[in-house]
Amino acid sequence: MCGIVGFSGKQQAAPIIFEGLKHVEYRGYDSAGIAMINDGQLHVNKDIGKLNDIERKCQLRSMIGTIGIGHTRWATHGGVTKENAHPHTDCNKTIAVVHNGTIDNFQELRKELSERGHIFSSETDTEVIPHLIEGEMAKDLSLREATANAISKIEGSFAILTICAKEPDKIIAARKDTPLIIGISDSEVFAGSDGLSFPNYVKQQVRLDDGEIAVLQSGNVEFYNASGKKIHKERQKLDTAWSGTEKQGYKYYMLKEILEQPEILESAAQQNKELFTSIAMDVLRAEQVVFTASGTSRYASLVGRYMISKVGKKLCEIMMGSEFHYFVDSVDKNTVVIAVSQSGETADVIEGVKRARAVGARIVSVVNRPLSLLADMSQRVILLNCGPEVGVAATKTFLGQLIVFYLLAFSMINSFDKAVETIKGLRNDVFNTIYWNNEKLRVLSENLCRRKDFYYIARGINFAIASEGALKLKEISYIHAEGMPAGELKHGTLALIEPGTPVIVICPNDYTYKETLSNAIEAKARGAYIIAVSDIENEIYDYWIKIPAVDELLYPLVTIIPLQLLAYHIAVSLGLDPDMPRNLAKSVTVK
Template sequence: MRFMCGIIGYIGVKSAGPILLDGLRKLEYRGYDSVGMATFEGSGITLKKDAGRIDDVAKRERLGDMQGNAGIGHTRWATHGGVTKENAHPHASCDGQIVVVHNGIIENYSELRAALAERGHFFRSQTDTEVVPHLLEEELRRGNGIEQAVRNVVKQLHGSFALLVLCSREPDKIVAARRESPLIIGLSDHGTFAASDATPFLGQTKHVAYLNDNEMAVLTRGGAAYFDFNGNPVRKEVAEITWKAEQATKGGHDYFMIKEILEEPSAMRNALLQDRKAFTEFAHEIASAKKAMVIACGTARHSAIIGKHLLDRVAGKQVEVMIASEFAYFADNLTPDTLVVCVSQSGETADVLDGVRKAKAKGCRVLSIVNVVGSTLSRLSDRAVYLNCGPEVCVAATKSFINQVTVFYLLAYAMRGAFDEGVTELTKVSELLLKAFELNDARAKAIAERFVKNGNAYYIGRGVNFAMALEGALKMKEISYVHAEGMPAGELKHGTLALIENGTPVFLLNPTDYTYYDTLSNGLETKARGAVLIGVGNKNNTAYDEFIELPEVPEIFYPLLEAVPLQLVAYYAAVARGRDPDRPRNLAKSVTVK
């Protein structure tokens, strides 16, 4: 099962309650079906939690009023156990002296839980996490301090975890531990933070340290000490986050999604701010590889499919694109002459990281295209190219997709020794993204509202536009909950035409490129069966019932312009149906567990 949660801890001189609540609001994109906080007040721990969105729970439970200078918090996306108050984090030991928040999956929790129950422990939830405070409780009974207790317990856990532990016996510290789930330490002049990412404490500090797998940190008011799971000290370099706190706010817009769509022109130009020498070396390593495989998930995979077309057509380099979760099943036959290129916005996608580890074990070099500096992926890779799009809060990827595709364009140019030409051409295209928005904002809204009662939509294209059909359909389904399917236009006749009926919207990705006439012919096949044909391109056609107009560009660049109106249609479809486009049900921003 896949999921993502957000955790945060703070210990310092300020009141923990408001800081934790503010941080959880900024982590809500990682999970939002329940929330909870625990703080140390006076002589004991106060724990409050419930199912529901953060603001609703905060109001009911008065989370912002919680006292104390040390605390931990969690926003959850349910996996083990349903969406209930009991299953919300934090989870406590039997005696209430230990509380824990957790992001990850403890694979052997059933065995651990059964053994603990036999020893008299009482469980309040159905979660895997709850075994941790009970195991810690037993360690404390044996006379161990909380640091040693955590070291002993993590060695019993199979699976992935980022843990924050607060203990009333030692309230002057929070213990953090990580294996295969992200955890970042923030260092400020008033206290110390730990969180799933830097977003929740950007307004407090930009100074961070990154925990690696099988490492732990002991947080105090004055800083943090770092150790491996055997208790050996680990030295950490303190890095500085370059993002600004205001970049992770809505900036007056109704939703993050529309704000981030509007940021795409500037984000795309930032993607072009690459070190010429380092980027060219990155490109040449792909070009010279005997075999190159690109692995990614979701939207990042769609960008990789576009990249596959670009590298072939522009640079004459053929690469293979694989879904990261399937890559593991082909890893046994990897050889050291295979280059693995990973694409991930967060750099924490579990399936991608699993692929990296398998590739490394086979002696392969690994390159990454990633947004978050200091992410696990960037640190595991032999080389990394950064997207430079800033924080992206909406669950649905928008500007990060634009930047991923932009990087692939620039790689194609750099492979043929034309880096500067690529920057020049792509800068011109970035200026047309806003025009694509202006041409289609009202039109996209009208189209979305026209089909507000339709339960199905189809997106078709050929060549590189097939990847955009996949991406358009993904955007529609993930935020509006409309069943949407993207496919090669030529595949319609092999089954999907049977689903077309009167009024079915079909988006035809059809700029005047090398696929134009064949794609148009396929669109007419759907129209003959009652479809409402929505043309997306630079040239209108009398066959189109609706037309989404793209500015004129050299044909190879149309995917970048197609992205904008497809994102807008999905956005307005979600709004028209009363959905929250920033927080689609059952989904989270990045998936840190397989």
């Protein structure tokens, strides 16, 4: 969940590394640092906080040298302290390492290294790596050889970049189960967790595979396999569509990405008919179909399951990403696994997919990021076509996932073209939902932002939207919020309703309307403040969030948008940064 960046070339490296870190700061923003080599000396500068704050304190951009590595951290092992910030060094302060991932056996390694006289200055798992490399280099091995030996002792996941003052013109890059990309341009080479970290002029990339090592040196790069044999790897074009990460005048990425959703209807619907038809046939033929996903992607999968059941008449199971691998004994070659992950890097999802694939299951991935780990593991890949999503709280990619599932469901009845037309025709409805509600929800948020508890209720296909709406609020405002089936409110949760408690009711004019309204009336009788998301006004509402009338299967695509806006405005009203909520990161690459 951390972001790492490396650069080797003729320019000053620090400004390039700093800008790269800015573009992957969504992966972690507890602390950050840069290590450089200049005149044969290793220099490390790091601190806690966001990058801009650290720059003001430490002048990261002013560090001197043409080779260096950088890191922005999401804390996993050890608290948010300067000592725990990356880069980490060895005893002699000649080796520096940045790392994304988790080392499962770091306690054993740390004990062994301490007994040999190594001194540690942090609580992190990462710090064992430079000390391991130090020990291997003492055997007169090169930095590459020492790094290879060091990582052979590591259990867990890692993407690492290493520099050493004894070999001042090299960066060693290595990975296992965590993404790492090499960027190539004229006389310059880059390494990063994500191609977003590369300057716009970088047009070629190479993805490292598990166990591989890259040596970046003087603007060139060489690749080695796990056995230490030099190998050739094909360069791929770096998609320039993934360079559009500017705020374009908006204060926060989250608002920009919410307001982009009318356009997402068009881009996400630009799909390959043959691919969808083929996947639809696989789903229909499979003895069992399992969705696996986490967080927002799991709520999208709940909607997808409903659509596939309602339209395609196929019942599917949904497993949380972190739980799926415990149930792989029930998976076989007659199973289709639909793995859903915005980043394609979600560690929990990837672990389950690995095990399912090992027993013969067919894997379909639904991802936003091309060339992701999950995509590589899949027989078929559906791209969301949403472009970069920088805000930690998913918005437009959730809509993209709903669109993909709608198209897949109708592909099961040979109606792909009609479904695409229907989705594209929804553009004005999505635009109107934003236009009608954005400013009103800003005002409402100022009245609600001090409330301690919110409850979101709905029935049927809308229940997943209630859950996603609650997730958005607690992610970025730190307010307790709970989404639940409306019929469950009276089975315990109603005891928590006090006068003025906000209850958000998702009650469009569909088959769930009357029963959901009845549950809202029950809550109102206990003093709840009823906020209704509906295309029908009703006197029981204390506040009405108006949405357009659409087909019942399309309501999730419009009801979610005002809930995203409400969460955003409440967070801003509280003076919080919705793009970088505390304790969270965009790509969850640890289990």
